[in-house]
Amino acid sequence: MALLRIENLCKNFGGLRALQDITFSVGSGEVLGIIGPNGAGKSTLFNVISGFEKPTSGEVFLGEQDISGLKPSAIARLGVVRTWQENKLVKDETVKQHVVLSCGISKGFQFLGAVFNTSSYGSSRKAMEEKAHSLLESVDLSSLSTSRAGELTHGQQRLLGIAMGLACEPRILMLDEPFTGMNTQEIRFASRVLTRIMDEVKFTLIMIEHNMRLVMGFCKRIIVLDHGIKIAEGSPAEVSANKDVIQAYLGVSKHAGA
């Protein structure tokens, strides 16, 4: 049984059909890429899966459970965690605080523990800090752990986003354009980090990316969206040979005004 099943997902914004009848599934441990020209609906798809947008119709199944319509925080706690394409870091908080924040996902409310600073609260807090530290080490940001998030380079911000996602111990990690805006060196470094992490922790990865080489390199299976419709699905080789896919990318300049 597939870990994540998207069935006939549609999302309309007013008159605009952002997603039309999207259906696919993701198996446990898979690495799935989602590509498509700008405006294809990739981020919308992420938003709907992760609960930030409600689907107009269709379902999202995590295992047996229909998660479409749940709150984003609930979906995250069920193990579907997404990162952001836009810069959403809090500039004045430290890098470490960002990861510690994410580590809190598995904790309960712990109100009394926090107020009275009980020893169990103290030790769970310490555990979170240590976990944050080791996560930062794995993305090579530990030297910057006390720096303000606003001081990071673009590539470092992306890595921080990935660290935050990992801190949530996801079953499915959804990366929204993790490499966009990085320079070659940063890309090389980040891909190495990501590969290493994927080797260590077996989780399912869904990635939106524009960089074809990276997508083809990381992902065993790719889905192509164009204007909200799934136009192709298959291995990197199949997809890059697909006529519709080529047309969608080449045809972008023709349809620029549309």
Next chain:
Amino acid sequence: MKNIRKPIAISIGLILLVLLPKAGISNYTIHLFIITLLNITCTVGLWLIVETGQLSIGHAAFMCIGAYASTLFVLKLGLPFWPSFFGAGLVSGFIAVCLGIPSLRVKGAYFAILTFGFGEALRLIISALVNPFGGVNGIVGIPNPKGFGSVASYYYFSLVLALLSIYLTKRLHSSHWGLNFRFIGHEDSLAESVGIDIMWHKVIAFMLAAILAGLAGSIFAHYHHYIAPDFFTFYESVSFISFIIVGGTGNVWGPITGAIVLTIVPEVLELKESRPLFYGGLIMAVVMFLQNGIVDIPNLIQRKIRWR
């Protein structure tokens, strides 16, 4: 090695505070301290909800609810003081939850407008209903609780409540709660994407703020022996906000400093009708010139010196 100076300073401060009424100062000064302590209690609570990015400009309404609840429990239901006191806090918290669940879903100006409307609506209703609220003229003859009579007794009562409120708020702020609140305030979708339930946090912060204000309102009612809707207007709500803005939002000492300075200075300057003018003017000055509040002044001076 833990800094030993801080606990010593705090201990000395506490001892001084406890000995204060014995020092032979006037009742008026003690009265000033009482009002300041009650203001601190209300303000640190409000600070929690402001940290989550929700600007509540109807906070005086919760003090009002606490004051009237406590009064009515004692006068109309004949309950003893202590259940009324805690009941006042609970009623205030309950109403906050009822208001908060629909309202906290909206942010920014909409929420400010809502709380503004709530404060005024509450005041209007209380003013209109002579039974049981006493209408515009309020309720007089609120009795002293057993064992309380002197100004000093109310001083200790307010002091204990203020210290507990500071402890509670500071603890929350330093814990994961404070971290969550701050991220919710700055980038709530980021917080949501890592599993933080935004509504839960906001409602709890709102409820806590209301409970503290309600308890403070109860003390005020019994200390002052007289309450009226005109004690809890938009201007009072804005005063609390001004304490936070002028004092700074970075840590718990901001609201505390703001409350102390802005309660005492107008008294020293003997402003009566001009008090709102003073608060309003300060708010405007801080917003225009001093982004982070008075607490930031040492930083700004440092920066200016360094640039020389």
Next chain:
Amino acid sequence: MEQIFLDGLQLSLFYILVALGLAMVFSILDIVNFAHGEFYMLGAFAVYYAVQRWHLPYVLGVIAAFLFVFAVGMFCERFLFRRVEGVGYNALVLSIGLSLVLSSGALNLFGTRDKAVDTVVQGVLRLSIGEGISISWERVTIMACALLFIGLTFLLIHHTKLGRAMRAIAQNKAAAMQLGVDIQRDSMLGFALGCGLAGLAGAIIAPAIYLYPSMGLVPCIKAFVVIVLGGMGSIHGVVVGGFILGFLEATTRFLTTGVWADFVAFLVLVAVLIIKPTGMMGQKL
């Protein structure tokens, strides 16, 4: 029934006039002006001074009030609000501070005793609708004036250069700038006009009510309810919102007492914000 209609009409027109300025300031400058009620109050007090103290004719008083409040509005935008552009809550908090300064300043200047402006128009108009109802000429005048100023405002917005500029800024500041609009000047004029409209509302209702420094508070809330109802970015929404609130209040007033009518406004506010936060015609939050 006719009573409700007349009351509703008067309230609606009045609320539309009060809220129009607030909506303008929001759509052009993105400012939620909590001091809006104080500009209304200043208009009323200006008329009081003009008519009662300086013995000017009422019409001149109204014009003077408008010009005075317009000038104060210009000053506020140019020297206060312009300094705090953009960042988060700044303009809102500034307007809250301004609200306190203005109302407290008024309290200090004008004293605590309520003021009254002599009735301008005497007499009663008898209409033979239904069983024959009577309505005072004063109320008719207020409604007529409100209608007049609302009409003039819409004329300005749709048929003058300034109006077009303001609409352009409201829709897309960057595009407006490229089209050669003087953003700073026209925004300032828009703000001043918004305040001036509130002042006009205060001026025309002044003869009918008692004046006191905090009289702007409740109209301010009503104005917020109107623009939330109508949709916060929308000028036309103000008309829709104004009529809805006006008639709702008139009905409530007929059924119970005044205070509950005010409370109804608050309930409407909560309901709208929960059910359809963008209001009837507004943009996204």
